[in-house]
Amino acid sequence: MPKTSSYTAMLPDSSGRVPYTAEDDAVWRDLMTRQLPSVQARMATPYLDGLRRLDLPTDRVAQCNEVSARLTKATGWRVEPVPALIPFGRFFGLLAQRAFPAASFIRRREDFDYIEEPDIFHEIFGHTPLLTDPRFAAFSQAIGQAGHRADKADHAWLIRLYWFTIEFGLTQEAGKMKGLGSGLASSISELEWATSGRPELRRFDVIDILRTPYRIDILQPVYFVIEDLADLFAAAGRDLLADVAQARALGLHPPKYPPKVA
Numbered sequence: 211m212p213k214t215s216s217y218t219a220m221l222p223d224s225s226g227r228v229p230y231t232a233e234d235d236a237v238w239r240d241l242m243t244r245q246l247p248s249v250q251a252r253m254a255t256p257y258l259d260g261l262r263r264l265d266l267p268t269d270r271v272a273q274c275n276e277v278s279a280r281l282t283k284a285t286g287w288r289v290e291p292v293p294a295l296i297p298f299g300r301f302f303g304l305l306a307q308r309a310f311p312a313a314s315f316i317r318r319r320e321d322f323d324y325i326e327e328p329d330i331f332h333e334i335f336g337h338t339p340l341l342t343d344p345r346f347a348a349f350s351q352a353i354g355q356a357g358h359r360a361d362k363a364d365h366a367w368l369i370r371l372y373w374f375t376i377e378f379g380l381t382q383e384a385g386k387m388k389g390l391g392s393g394l395a396s397s398i399s400e401l402e403w404a405t406s407g408r409p410e411l412r413r414f415d416v417i418d419i420l421r422t423p424y425r426i427d428i429l430q431p432v433y434f435v436i437e438d439l440a441d442l443f444a445a446a447g448r449d450l451l452a453d454v455a456q457a458r459a460l461g462l463h464p465p466k467y468p469p470k471v472a
Contacts, residue, residue: 215294215327220314222291226275234316235270241322241331242268248398252405254381254388256346256439257395260339271316272334281310281338285347289338294327298357298365305354308347310337323399326427336392340376345443350376352446360451367420367454371445374419374434380404380411381436387411390436403429410466411435416445420457423465431466 220228230238246268250258264280266272278288290304291314304311312333317325325332340346350372357368378400379390387405394401403409409429412418414436422432436442 217294217313217315217317217327217329219291219293220330222274222314227273228271228291228314230271230316233319237316237319237322238267238271238331239269242266242335245335245396245398248401249389249395252389252401253395254383254390256343257339257390260342261335263342264339266335271330274312274314274330274334277334277338281341284342285344287341287347289334294329298369299362302354302357302360302365302368305350306358307354308351310341310350312337324397332392332396336396337376339395340390340392345439346376349443349446353450356450356454360454364451364454364458367457368450370420370422370424371416371450373424374422375414375436375442378404378430378433379414379436379442380433381439387435400429404433409433413437414441416448416450416453417457417460418463420454421460421463423462425465425467425470427470428467 220230222228249261263284264277266277274289274291281287281289285308287308287310289312290309292311294313294315296311301311310333312330313328315329316331317329341350353368353372357365360368375391377391377393381388381390387407389395389401389404394404410432412432412434414434419434424430
């Protein structure tokens with residue numbers, strides 16, 4: 211996650227609505243228009259089912275309070291508007307409380323194709339569909355609870371399990387590779403790349419994931435394929451802090467990407 215942001219939080223008014231501008235709404239509309247065909251073709255059924263449940267607006271920025279109403283009815287979750295950047299500790303703490311932290315701003319036109327930090331389109335369009343599914347919601351909460359108990363030094367290890375599953379996980383449906391994670395759903399270039407057969411694909415394994423470094427500013431060179439989603443949901447019942455300890459003892463895998471140029 212970047213350490214600084216050129217964006218500022220959009221604060222909700224007394225009714226809980228964020229006063230987005232006409233240009234904000236136009237950016238959301240154009241993002242939806244661009245992304246929906248790719249998502250329909252390349253994302254997995256659990257995500258698509260959740261997207262239908264949410265029935266997000268296509269012509270304006272979705273409001274966190276209206277999405278929360280649908281999530282609460284489905285799984286007891288809500289969306290919590292936050293500044294652009296929050297520390298891992300707060301992120302895990304909110305997940306533990308079944309609250310998804312959503313950066314409330316939307317990207318500017320100059321960042322239309324790629325924005326390094328998450329914006330409201332990534333948060334709502336990318337993340338909240340899976341949170342309508344009790345199984346994915348329980349997995350997210352389990353990571354939050356583990357992170358809330360973990361030492362600060364363990365946060366960067368534990369977040370890899372979230373990154374390679376909820377953010378960038380893949381699965382197979384009818385012999386075809388499909389996107390599962392939010393980072394794929396909200397990025398047309400990454401979704402196409404991840405399902406192209408060109409990056410390295412690994413079998414879902416919690417310890418392997420915890421040992422795999424990543425960068426947030428490039429297309430991922432490695433993705434994990436969850437062939438049976440039951441394996442992912444079973445991970446919610448693991449002692450994730452014991453898994454982190456085991457991964458730390460084994461050490462990180464060598465990165466598959468070049469070092470970032472300062």
